[in-house]
Amino acid sequence: MTSIGKLRGLTRLADDDGHFTMVALDQRPPLISAIAKAKNIRPENVTFKDMLAAKRMLVQALAGDASSMLLDPNFAVPAALDILPARTGLIVTLEEHRFVETLGGRLSRSIDNWSVGKIRRLGGDAVKVLAWYRPDASPEVIEHQRDYVRTVGAECRRHDIPYVLELLVYPFPDSAGHTTDYVESPDKRAELVIDSVREFAKPEYGVDLFKLETPLPGSSLPEWSDAADSKAAAAEFDAVGSICRDAGIPWVLLSGGVTPDQFGRVLNYAYAAGAQGFLAGRTIWLDAIQSAFPDEAKVLSELKADGKQRFERLTQITRSHAKPWLFPASEVAYTREGAFAAAYA
Secondary structure, three states, rough: OOOOHHHHHHHHHHHOOOEEEEEOOOHHHHHHHHHHHOOOOOOHHHHHHHHHHHHHEEEEEEEOOOOOOEEEEOOOHHHHHHHOOOOOOOEEEOOOOOOEEEEOOOEEEEOOOHHHHHHHOOOOEEEEEEOOOOOOOOHHEEEEHHHHHHHHHHHHHHOOOOOEEEEOOOOOOOOOOOOOOOOOOOOOOOHHHHHHHHHOHHHHOOOOOOEEEOOOOOOHOOOHHHHHOHHHHHHHHHHHHHHHHHHOOOOOOOOOOOOHHHHEEEEHHHHHHHOEEEEEEEEEHHHHHHHHHHOHHHHHHHHHHHHHHHHHHHHHHHHHHEEEEOOOOOOOOOOOOOOOHHHHH
């Protein structure tokens, strides 16, 4: 049974109707690349000041419409926590983006000097972890990743804060499509995504909300229809939805850098399978940063026009087709004063 503290946190992440319409601003390498492209410089020449400025622009332009925002502690929190609206939920990243890559797979870890406890003390409504995961990785890598996710889950239970787990399949170093960029894995197969969700839906990990990639490449999904290829794609999404439904864990979709139209198509499949929202980043704001940074006026103008329109279209799809998440009704009847306080562990 999910604790009241975690349920209250999930309520903070959703809008008043129970839909998760969330914006991800914790990206680090993708944002660095976008700034470098805009300024025509090498990524290593992007400064800390550049990152702070870009993160603040994104919060300034988009936070008022999002049910919650995902911020990282190294750049976004110091840049813009002061302008995050009171009603907008706050998800804070725990994992370090500089993963360790081995021949057998990727190893995740937390940001130095950062913890679940600090996120709770900061006033965060949820903790987010990205775990690179492949069921066909080496046994040592699989054990490490499972232990990491499990350990964070225990800390989230201890601090009574929701745990948002993001899972991403990735290419092995010796594969033809190897890249360390945050893009959809060229050799991703549906069973890799589905089996990953099946593993981490187990109660031992303590996950409260999944942030998931599409089980099939988002850039090539067929239009939603009665055609055979569409039905086959829908079956893969249904497999994910079935696992989450049986586990009682809500799930949302990440955009993974696909175009807005492609992501809208992803959401149609996901919502038919039971997903309850999105936690999207680059598909909403990447173009504005790449084309106009560091000109603040131009970036804000593009974000408030095109970026907001993209977000509104995604929100409209969500409100029309996604089943809302609702705080479960209490099943306990209290008959005396103090009974609730005594029962709340």
